[in-house]
Amino acid sequence: MDVLVCGAGVAGAALAYWLRHHRFTPTVVERAPGVRTGGYATGLRGEALDVLDRMALLDQVRALDLRLGGAAMTDEDALPVAIRPTDVEILRDDLAGLLYQATCGEVEYVFDDSIATLEQTDADVRVTFDRGRPRRFDLVAGADGLHSRTRSLVFGPQERFVRHLGLYTAVFGLPGRFGGRVHRVPGKAAGVLVTRDGSRARAALHFASGPLAYNRDDHGQHKHIVAERFAGQGRLVRRLLAEMWEAENLFFEANAQVEMDRWYAGRVVLVGDAGYCAAPSSGRGASQALIGAYILAGELATAGDQAEAFAAYEREMRGFVAEHQQMGREGADQFFLGPPPEEELGTTVARPHLVRLRNYAPGLAAERSSPGRAAR
Structure with a gap:
């Protein structure tokens, strides 16, 4: 299948990686002239680290951990982020850069362009772009963030889904x-x-x-x-x-958060902030993006058709998204209430993870241990 991925951030690049691994042909379109830089740090833990391990990127991510060796991550009292244990803290653009480097050799990236229109048929999706020529794809995945143009074109205006x-x-x-x-x-x-x-x-x-x-x-x-x-x-x-x-x-x-009853329609599906943004105050946006990309690509590789795959992807992710959006709301509330007393810092017990990652690629551990392994 040819899959158009809209957005070259964490969700888009991670999805491109796993689609390529499962022998799909992804094309990533990004409205910025290159991989976006800037932004703040993001926390990674649990299943997100498992996904990075399966991508053979965990060691590189840990090498960029801001908290190792007494790193100057001293702003927890100022950030509107719920106080939760975090295993790794990394700059968002560092993570996006690693994902891009892991995929750019085998994935087509189209920068400085964006989708203009989408027309779905029973067999494909016909896409026009702001600058490039029209193309047809089997599927389209919107990974274009809180202000997703993909979501607006297929599901309706932003005001219906974004909660400030x-x-x-x-x-x-x-x-x-x-x-x-x-x-x-x-x-x-x-x-x-x-x-x-x-x-x-x-x-x-x-x-x-x-x-x-x-x-x-x-x-x-x-x-x-x-x-x-x-x-x-x-x-x-x-x-x-x-x-x-x-x-x-x-x-x-x-x-802000994105709240939707369904993340797919026909041959178009949303992943990451485009479909279920938990807000920066959750501290878990990148984790959601990594896990959502892994599950979506895996379900597409194992299901009978895209409708079955999209439904399974949503079932697997719903509980996880609900958990992290609640963390986002609590993180925002914490900003207004002020930091907890010093004796309470670090004592909050994280909710149990609601996602158990399936192994969509048996034998991957052996593959990723081979020297010079590239994205598949």
């Missing part, structure tokens, strides 16, 4: 000399994260707000919004705002 959690986050790069620091006042928080080697630092500024109207592509407008919200704050925030004005790669987004 009352928070916005801005993330941008800093010189490595900053070091880890925290600033927190009612309704506002700022944190600085530094990589283990001190070569890279990221600032994250969070503020409480109802839904805002703004142009998603106008980073200058985003900077003005953030500067207005943090005007009059302390010395650290003033320094961060000064750096923000010079930052070339600013990530600005709402903490």
Whole structure:
């Protein structure tokens, strides 16, 4: 089967990996001119680490773990993330870069383009693009995030599915000399994260707000919004705002969740944030993306047809998504309630995992141990 994957982030690249492994032919289209950089850190644990192990990427991910060796991940009190045990903490763009490198040799990537229209038939999906020529695919997978164009074209406008959690986050790069620091006042928080080697630092500024109207592509407008919200704050925030004005790669987004009754329609399916975003406040978005991609590709490889595969994928993922979306709501609530007392930090017991990963590829452990193994 030829499968169009819309989005080259964690969900899209991971799905491309597993589709190729199962002998499908994926094509990934991404509206950005390359793999997106920037963004903050993401926590990985449990089944997500199992998926990375099956991809032979776990050692590389652990080598980039921000928490190893006393890493300067000192902003837990500032971030609107539910306090939960985390096995690995990695910058999101580092993870996306590893997934891209694991797939780009055998997967077609089309950057600086996006789908314009989708027309489904009984036999295929006819796709037009903003720049490229029209093409036909057997299936289309929307992995294009919270503001998924795939979802809008097939399921309806964003307003039907996106639930705002009352928070916005801005993330941008800093010189490595900053070091880890925290600033927190009612309704506002700022944190600085530094990589283990001190070569890279990221600032994250969070503020409480109802839904805002703004142009998603106008980073200058985003900077003005953030500067207005943090005007009059302390010395650290003033320094961060000064750096923000010079930052070339600013990530600005709402903490929001995607809630849908069904993640597929005909030959089109959603994976990752496009179908079930848990919000950055969950700390589990990348984990969901990795597991969803693994299960979706595995079900497509083992089911009788795509309808059976999509239904099985949704059954496997629903409990897991419900768990992590609840964590996202609790994480957002924590921002408003303030950090828990020091004696409670690290004592919260994580809910039991609701997903038991099937082995869709018997013998994979032997394959991945062979020298020079590439993505299949």
